[in-house]
Amino acid sequence: MVAFSPAIIVGNLTRDPELNYTDGGAARLNFSIASNHYYTDASGEKQEKTSFFNCTAWRYTAEDAADVLEKGVGVIAQGRLEQRSWEDKEGNKRSSVELIVDHIGILCRSIESFERKVRNQEGGAQGASSPRANKARQPVAVGAEEDPPF
Secondary structure (H helix, E strand, O other), X not given: OOOOOEEEEEEEEOOOOEEEXXXXXXXXXXXXXXXXXXXXXXXXXXXXXXXXEEEEEEHHHHHHHHHHOOOOOEEEEEEEEEEEEEEOOXXXXXXXXXXXXXXXXXXXXXXXXXXXXXXXXXXXXXXXXXXXXXXXXXXXXXXXXXXXXX
C-alpha cells in the first residue's frame, strides 16, 4: 500500500492568501484555488464546471508563497489531500478535504515580471543574518527581446 498519494491542482487563486503563525512560530498560509473543467455534454453543448479547493502551505513554502501570490494568479499546487472532521454548532457532523501544499508554482501566463534573489558566497541573502531575512533582490526582464537559443 502506498503511504503517500500526491494531488496536483491547477487553477487561479480566489482571494489573497492569509499568512499567520502558530504559537510555536510555524508559518501557515491559507488560500483557495478555483479550477475549471471544460467538457462537451451528450447534446454537443460545451460546458464548464468550476471546483474550489481550500489549500494550506506551511513553513518556508508558506513564507515564500506569501511574498508573490495574490488573488487571480494562476498556480499549480502539489501536495496531499487531508480530511478534517468536526461538529457544527447544531451538533451535525461536518467534514472537508483540503490540499496540504508541499510545492507551488506560478503559471507563466500570470507572470509580468519577477525579481531573482541575490545570494552571498555562503548561500544566504546578502547582508542578512539568516538566509530568509532581508531578501536582497535583483530585477530580471521577462520576455526580453533576445534571439531564441535555437
